[in-house]
Amino acid sequence: MTEHELLAPDAEPIHVQEQTQDENDEREYLCPAFASRYMTEPIVSNKFPEKTMPAKVVYRIIKDAREMDATPRLNLASFVTTWMEPEADQLILESLNINYIDESEYPSTTNIQNSCVSMLADLYHAEDACGTATVGSSEAILLGGLAFKRRWQEKRKAAGLKEAVTPNIVCSSAVHVCWEKLFNYFEIEPRYINLTEDCFVATPEKIVAACDENTIGVVAIMGTTYSGHFEDVAGISAALDKLSTEKGYDIKIHVDGASGAFVVPFLYPDLKWDFRLKNVVSINASGHKYGLVYPGVGWVLFRSKKYLPDSLVFHDNYLGTDQISFTLNFSKGASQIVAQYYQFLRLGRLGYTKIMRNCHAVAMYLGKALEDTGYFKVISARDPTPMLPLATFCLKPEFRQNGYDEFDVADRLRQRGWVVPAYTMAPDAQAIRVLRVLCREELSISSARTFVEDVKTAMEWLTGHYIYTPQQLTDLKKTLGWKGTGKRAVKTTIQPGEPEINQATVPMHGGIC
C-alpha cells in the first residue's frame, strides 16, 4: 500500500492510500465466486472502508448477509406485495434512476402520478378530488391529519378564537402505529375508543360520544391491522350528521384505507365507505399492499381542494418550472409510481376484481381449514360479512392450558419458512392472542393447503412436547381423531407438583401417534 498525494482545488494535498500492484492483481484475477475465498476476516461494518473491493465480492457479502432473512413470498405477516410481473419489474428497473421530484426533466412521471390520482378519484366516487402519491399510507395519514389540523386552526383564526387548546382526533385503539406518530409529531390529542373482547372495531355510538368542540376529525379504518375488520363508515357518517344537528359540530371523516381501499371497490362495490358519503373528506391507500406494487407507494386523496388547505401546499422553481408539492419528502424514486400505473392499466377493474376474489377465496379456505384442524378459533370475519382477505385465529382454550401459546405456534412455523405473526390485540382486548395470515395474490390455494398441513405438523409437534394428563389426552384424541399406537416419552422426570403422566399415551410428533 503506498500513500499518494492529490491536489485539492485549494492546493491542499489530500492523502490517499493506493493499493499495490500485487493487491490489485489478487483482487482482479482471483475473482472469487464466494466471499470466503477472498475474505479471511469479517467485514468491519462500523468504520468507513479505506480500500476498494471487487464488485463480485461485495455483492456476495451483502447477498450472504441477506440470505438469513425470511423468504418474502412466505412472509404471511406482511400486507406488502412481494411479486409483480416481469414487465413491471422491467419498468421498475428502467426508472430506478429517476427522481420523481424532477418534474421538468421527467414530465411523464408527473403525468403518470396525476393519472393515478384521477383513476383513484374515479374509483372512490369523487367528483372534484385532488391528491398525491406518497411513500405509503403512513405518509398519507400524516398529510391527512395535518390537513384536519390546519383547517381547524384556520377556522378558529377566522372566528377570532385565539386561546391555546389542543385539538383531538377520535379513533379506535386498533389504529396503526403511524397514527400515534401523527398524534405525537403534530401535537394532537388521541381519543381512543378501546376494543372489547367481542368487538374489534370502534362503533359509531362510541365514536360520537368521544367527540367535542375540539375534535378535528374522526378515523374510520377499512380493515384494521389487528383483525382485518371494517369499521362502519356509513354508520359513523350518519352519527356525525346527528351530532351536527344536536350540537352544531362540523366533524369530518378520514378513512384509513391502507389495505381496504384496494379491496372494497372490487370485492364489495356496493358498500359505501368512500366519497359517496358526504362526511368522508380524505382517504389513504397503500399502493404497495392490495394495490399490488412493491414497497413503497401510497396515496392520499382529498374530497376537493376545500379539504386540502392552500397553506400546506408548496410551490418551488428550483428545478426549472413552478412545482406544487404536498409531501413530507422532496426527492424520491419514480419507479413505484410507474409500477402502480402499470398495474392500473394492466389489470383494470376486471383484473383487480378477479385477484381480490381469489385472495378472498383463499382466506375463506384458510379460515375453514384452520377451524377444521380442531385446534383453533377463527376470529376474522367470514362470509357474508365484508372483510380483508386474511385469517386471524387463536388457540382454543383447551390447548392454551398446555403450556404453549400462539407465539410458540408462530415459532414452529418459522422453522418451515413461514412467517406468521403472533400478537396481542389492541387495548382493551389484549387478553386475546392471535395469529394472522395475510392472503396476498402470491398465496395460491395450493400454498395455502401446504400451510395448513404445516400448521398441523407444528401443532402435533407442540402437543407432543408438552405434557397432558391421561384424561386430557384421551379427550384430545377424541376431539382431533388421532389414531395409531405410537409411544413416545416426552419428559421422563416429573417434577414435584406436576401431574402424573402415562407415557404410553403421549402422542408422537410427525403426525403419527
Ligand SMILES: Cc1ncc(COP(=O)(O)O)c(C=O)c1O
Ligand atoms: C390500517 C393501516 N393503516 C396504516 C398502515 C401504514 O401503512 P404503510 O405501511 O403503507 O405506511 C397500515 C399498515 O399495515 C395499516 O394496516
